[in-house]
Amino acid sequence: MNSVRIIGGDYRRRVLKFPDSEGLRPTPDRVRETLFNWLGQELDGWHCLDLFAGSGALGFEAASRGAARVVLVEQAPKVLAALRENHEMLQKPAAMTIIRADALQYLASTNAKFDLIFLDPPFKKGWIARLEPLLPGVLNEDAAIYVEAEQPIESLGDWRTVRHGRAGEVHYHLLRRDTGGKTA
Incomplete structure (x- = not known):
């Protein structure tokens, strides 16, 4: 079994175990740390969806940090x-x-x-393009999308990349809804 640890919140330092599975790439500690620095360390009251849960690192991390609801969706039986x-x-x-x-x-x-929504689908299978039209139907007006992909992403529908980084071959992004060109 492989393992990854939860890095913050109530379950910090707890170890999650998961099997090998095609396309499963757990989000590394330093990338999760960056993501939660972007989002804020606490997600009190948030409703989160980990759509390709895999190891569960992102969903369990959100629950550890106070999310009110976390739905993990996975299809592979062993995972x-x-x-x-x-x-x-x-x-x-x-x-x-x-x-x-x-x-x-x-x-x-x-x-x-x-x-x-945490969106970390298997690479090179066209998942993001297929999911994009369905995302607005499950997102609140001020929702954020976190995406890991094999290439940079500028936008998904009305959501635009506001933060991004790269770890090896993985490009990671935080997207927020475009507010129609409002300036601060």
């Missing part, structure tokens, strides 16, 4: 089992829901609205 074991190890945080589903089907069928 899903590890997510459930990690949820159990953390004594089943009530804010967390783990769902076995296809990402497209989940987005098309849910009525839930989120403040933050």
